Amino acid sequence: MAQFRTSADILDLALTNAGEVTNGNSPYETQALDFLNKVNFVLIAGGTIPLGKDTTVEIDEVWPWAKAKTPLVLELQPKYDTGTVALTQGSEVGTFSSGPAASLRGYHIRISGKEEVYKIAEHTAASTSFELDAAYPDDTVSGANFEAIKIDYELIPSFITVNPGNQYFQFQKASGTTLTGTLTQGVYSPASLISHVATVATAAAGGPTITGSYSEVTRKFTLTSNLAGATSFFLVGDGTQCGFSIHKDLGYDDETSSASAASHTSTYVLGGIARLVEPFRVHKGGGDGAIFGLDSESFHRDYPLNSVPEGIPDRFSVVGEQADGILTVRFNKFPTEKTRVEVERVLVPRDLKDTTGSVSLVPRKHVEVLEWATSFFLGFLKNDDKMQVWANLVQGKLKAMISQHRGSLVRTGTNFGQIVSRLDNTSRRRGLFPTEPY
Amino acid sequence: MSYQGSVAHIPLGDLGLLTDMPPGAIPRGALIKANNVSFETGLITKAPGSYRYNTTVLPSPIVALHDWWPDVVTQRLIAACANGSIYRDIGDRVFSGATAIATGLGAPTPRSMFVEGGQETASRDKKLFFFSDGAAQLQVLTGDGVTFEEIATPAADWTTPRFPRFGFIHMNRLWAFMGQRAYASATGDHEDFVTGVLTGNIFPGEGGELIGGCVFKGRAFVFKEGGFVYYLDDQDPDSDNWIWRKLASNFGLASPHGIIEVGNDLIAMNESGSLTSYAAVEQLGEVESGDLLRQLQIEEFVRQNTSLSGLSVAHALYYEAKKQLFFTYRTGWRTTNDLFLHIDNNRERPRPALWPKDQADCLALRKDSMKVQRPIYGSSDGYVYLMDREDRLVGGSAYTGEFKIAHTDFRFLDETIAHRNKLFDYLAVEFLPMGDWDLAVDVYIDGDFSETINFEMDVRDDGMGTFTLGTDALGREETQTITKPLHGSGRRLSLHCRLSGSNQNFALASFDVGFRPSATQATRL
Numbered sequence: 037m038a039q040f041r042t043s044a045d046i047l048d049l050a051l052t053n054a055g056e057v058t059n060g061n062s063p064y065e066t067q068a069l070d071f072l073n074k075v076n077f078v079l080i081a082g083g084t085i086p087l088g089k090d091t092t093v094e095i096d097e098v099w100p101w102a103k104a105k106t107p108l109v110l111e112l113q114p115k116y117d118t119g120t121v122a123l124t125q126g127s128e129v130g131t132f133s134s135g136p137a138a139s140l141r142g143y144h145i146r147i148s149g150k151e152e153v154y155k156i157a158e159h160t161a162a163s164t165s166f167e168l169d170a171a172y173p174d175d176t177v178s179g180a181n182f183e184a185i186k187i188d189y190e191l192i193p194s195f196i197t198v199n200p201g202n203q204y205f206q207f208q209k210a211s212g213t214t215l216t217g218t219l220t221q222g223v224y225s226p227a228s229l230i231s232h233v234a235t236v237a238t239a240a241a242g243g244p245t246i247t248g249s250y251s252e253v254t255r256k257f258t259l260t261s262n263l264a265g266a267t268s269f270f271l272v273g274d275g276t277q278c279g280f281s282i283h284k285d286l287g288y289d290d291e292t293s294s295a296s297a298a299s300h301t302s303t304y305v306l307g308g309i310a311r312l313v314e315p316f317r318v319h320k321g322g323g324d325g326a327i328f329g330l331d332s333e334s335f336h337r338d339y340p341l342n343s344v345p346e347g348i349p350d351r352f353s354v355v356g357e358q359a360d361g362i363l364t365v366r367f368n369k370f371p372t373e374k375t376r377v378e379v380e381r382v383l384v385p386r387d388l389k390d391t392t393g394s395v396s397l398v399p400r401k402h403v404e405v406l407e408w409a410t411s412f413f414l415g416f417l418k419n420d421d422k423m424q425v426w427a428n429l430v431q432g433k434l435k436a437m438i439s440q441h442r443g444s445l446v447r448t449g450t451n452f453g454q455i456v457s458r459l460d461n462t463s464r465r466r467g468l469f470p471t472e473p474y
Numbered sequence: 475m476s477y478q479g480s481v482a483h484i485p486l487g488d489l490g491l492l493t494d495m496p497p498g499a500i501p502r503g504a505l506i507k508a509n510n511v512s513f514e515t516g517l518i519t520k521a522p523g524s525y526r527y528n529t530t531v532l533p534s535p536i537v538a539l540h541d542w543w544p545d546v547v548t549q550r551l552i553a554a555c556a557n558g559s560i561y562r563d564i565g566d567r568v569f570s571g572a573t574a575i576a577t578g579l580g581a582p583t584p585r586s587m588f589v590e591g592g593q594e595t596a597s598r599d600k601k602l603f604f605f606s607d608g609a610a611q612l613q614v615l616t617g618d619g620v621t622f623e624e625i626a627t628p629a630a631d632w633t634t635p636r637f638p639r640f641g642f643i644h645m646n647r648l649w650a651f652m653g654q655r656a657y658a659s660a661t662g663d664h665e666d667f668v669t670g671v672l673t674g675n676i677f678p679g680e681g682g683e684l685i686g687g688c689v690f691k692g693r694a695f696v697f698k699e700g701g702f703v704y705y706l707d708d709q710d711p712d713s714d715n716w717i718w719r720k721l722a723s724n725f726g727l728a729s730p731h732g733i734i735e736v737g738n739d740l741i742a743m744n745e746s747g748s749l750t751s752y753a754a755v756e757q758l759g760e761v762e763s764g765d766l767l768r769q770l771q772i773e774e775f776v777r778q779n780t781s782l783s784g785l786s787v788a789h790a791l792y793y794e795a796k797k798q799l800f801f802t803y804r805t806g807w808r809t810t811n812d813l814f815l816h817i818d819n820n821r822e823r824p825r826p827a828l829w830p831k832d833q834a835d836c837l838a839l840r841k842d843s844m845k846v847q848r849p850i851y852g853s854s855d856g857y858v859y860l861m862d863r864e865d866r867l868v869g870g871s872a873y874t875g876e877f878k879i880a881h882t883d884f885r886f887l888d889e890t891i892a893h894r895n896k897l898f899d900y901l902a903v904e905f906l907p908m909g910d911w912d913l914a915v916d917v918y919i920d921g922d923f924s925e926t927i928n929f930e931m932d933v934r935d936d937g938m939g940t941f942t943l944g945t946d947a948l949g950r951e952e953t954q955t956i957t958k959p960l961h962g963s964g965r966r967l968s969l970h971c972r973l974s975g976s977n978q979n980f981a982l983a984s985f986d987v988g989f990r991p992s993a994t995q996a997t998r999l
Binding site for chain 1: 923959961
């Protein structure tokens with residue numbers, strides 16, 4: 037417990053505060069971990085920590101330590117308008133005169149001379165045939181010019197970088213003996229990364245063949261061992277290299293898998309987002325260099341689909357959010373050429389585990405808030421009259437954290453939190469970081 | 475600010491093992507496990523050690539021992555072994571290099587016994603007789619002789635393969651018993667079973683063979699297989715008119731050595747493995763009322779933790795100097811007895827404990843240098859052990875002393891808190907300092923192991939570890955208390971104390987448990 041850093045340390049402290057043993061025999065061990073995760077999640081992703089009547093603390097801070105280390109990079113696609121298209125009234129099936137090289141699934145299509153905009157629900161790369169998301173209601177057209185535009189994007193990383201910070205992969209082919217594979221540093225697509233991990237693991241195992249796959253549907257990875265010459269297959273997320281391991285990027289937990297299995301599918305989706313924290317950044321096209329978010333109703337009122345122009349977008353709206361943090365956004369324009377957009381976000385917090393390899397994003401200077409909040413919930417569960425002490429400590433600490441954060445913004449920023457009465461007292465351009473000065 | 479919770483004081487040492495009752499009703503301080511612990515000081519201490527006496531190991535398991543004083547100044551130790559030989563030690567602890575003074579006595583068992591007799595007239599030597607439980611002819615050692623011999627004039631029917639099994643001295647005769655028949659020697663010669671003797675059957679046909687006997691309050695008793703007890707009506711001055719009368723048919727004896735005289739009582743290990751008090755039976759009229767283990771409420775516990783296979787060779791001993799009783803038992807799967815039921819009889823209520831540290835096959839008393847009779851035992855490893863030693867070793871090896879208090883819900887404080895959850899805060903142990911080592915206290919909450927808390931058995935530096943002249947006090951007699959955090963919550967609490975190190979002892983006076991009553995909550999499964 038000396039480091040007071042890992043989830044195991046924090047759990048032990050909280051259990052001790054609650055008058056429980058820390059040797060694994062406490063009946064509150066599981067609940068303590070649940071409470072720790074609950075508080076950790078709220079701190080990072082935002083929410084409330086109920087401490088009692090009139091003492092609930094709302095968390096809505098964009099902690100700099102909670103943000104993803106690198107922004108998500110989106111590649112906006114230009115329109116596709118090669119050849120012509122044929123559509124039959126009452127049918128959802130359409131035909132391109134020449135098959136697009138890439139799949140246009142999810143694209144919107146505008147027919148020359150027609151007012152409405154349709155969505156391509158199904159298309160396979162290089163195929164001339166496609167299907168709309170509903171029957172084509174207009175008059176039948178053939179040989180018509182068209183524009184297929186992509187304005188909806190899932191906020192999923194297309195590439196993963198392997199560097200010294202995540203170049204190891206640890207696993208066991210026999211219980212208790214951890215093997216380590218070292219990945220080649222570089223940039224990988226999800227599919228190529230899992231393939232490389234599998235290759236490295238197979239070499240390190242010296243026996244079983246390990247294969248890997250990535251699902252474009254679930255956005256999860258799967259590693260499979262054929263168990264040849266091996267008794268078991270465990271993934272190790274809390275090994276000696278857990279601080280430099282690829283398992284986090286792949287979405288596996290910070291623990292050794294509790295049971296041997298031929299296949300292990302990741303717990304978390306790739307790049308699940310808990311919250312967006314800044315306008316998107318785009319570094320061309322003039323303007324503010326930022327793409328600002330709008331609520332869905334305002335967005336569709338201001339930027340109706342049938343008048344989406346070509347250009348660098350300056351507005352987006354979140355049009356879909358899945359439970360595991362996959363967001364779908366819609367832009368108000370489509371670029372004339374491929375364009376890079378950077379997205380700052382807070383990732384879905386990973387579950388903390390009762391292992392020394394599990395470390396919260398909460399900085400060490402604030403980590404006691406996790407301990408105290410967990411102690412409070414345990415005390416509540418046990419009807420311990422000490423729980424009010426922990427509630428007070430948590431409330432005080434949270435207020436101090438918020439105050440400290442905002443204080444640092446004031447001290448390091450120019451106008452944060454200040455009333456600027458004259459426009460000429462502000463900088464000419466709007467800053468890219470309205471909430472973060474650095 | 476003073477402690478706001480409740481404090482439960484649990485005195486130790488007042489009660490011993492007490493198991494056969496509902497857990498919640500077990501009184502505070504009673505133990506549900508008591509292995510190798512003693513209560514003689516009024517506290518709970520680790521049971522005293524046993525010192526290996528002989529430096530030369532005897533070649534076979536020891537089945538009978540006797541502290542033989544052929545005269546008032548000469549002390550010998552006589553040991554019979556399972557190989558049919560008898561050995562004699564003159565005090566140099568080597569048994570003459572394990573040279574036998576008798577051989578060829580068949581394969582005696584721990585049912586064998588030595589009986590002192592002789593000196594029928596002032597000019598004659600004392601004699602030590604050896605009954606081999608019928609395996610061989612009755613043997614005799616005369617005075618400080620160096621050879622056991624067959625007695626001079628055995629009864630005519632003591633021939634292979636039937637010989638007397640046990641005996642005792644009564645009314646100036648050596649009484650010997652074989653089958654269902656009693657033989658009394660001549661009064662002038664305990665080796666003469668032909669001339670001037672008394673013989674007669676004891677209720678022939680009833681029950682099995684005679685097992686054992688004793689003389690209690692001047693009256694001879696014998697026990698027969700099947701639970702029959704007879705006594706010799708020897709009120710008539712003419713021995714021809716003496717007659718055996720039946721006393722009881724439900725007072726079984728397990729072994730010839732399973733009977734001891736304790737104060738005004740006679741206690742026998744019965745055929746079911748329990749202990750029967752003759753005084754209680756006589757007073758109350760029924761054997762059940764005289765069942766000591768039932769009275770102590772450990773009958774079921776002893777039955778579950780011992781094997782009946784060792785009953786036929788069980789030994790019992792009363793250590794008068796310390797008012798302690800010892801009974802040998804056998805745990806499962808063993809072929810020799812390996813467990814003492816130890817009962818401390820110093821207080822009105824006897825305090826029982828189990829001592830698995832000793833592997834005793836036969837028990838005896840031996841006078842120490844101050845002529846105080848101390849318990850000794852012979853073991854299957856060929857060694858004689860002197861019991862009640864200050865060190866906490868058996869034959870040089872450490873053993874574990876441990877006890878466990880009942881799972882208490884603290885209803886003795888307040889009935890209403892029995893079923894409420896308690897938030898345990900601290901545990902205080904009151905003890906006499908014993909040395910610089912840790913007593914491990916395992917904490918059980920609602921039956922589940924929670925944690926182990928170590929308590930140093932010398933909270934101050936009393937010189938038991940490192941002694942600094944002019945600085946440290948040498949020894950302390952006052953009790954000390956160590957208080958440590960106790961974690962967890964639940965309805966019931968039990969504490970299991972254990973200490974295993976060489977020569978390490980503990981002397982515990984009480985526990986104090988600090989807790990805060992919580993709400994009535996669902997059981998956590």
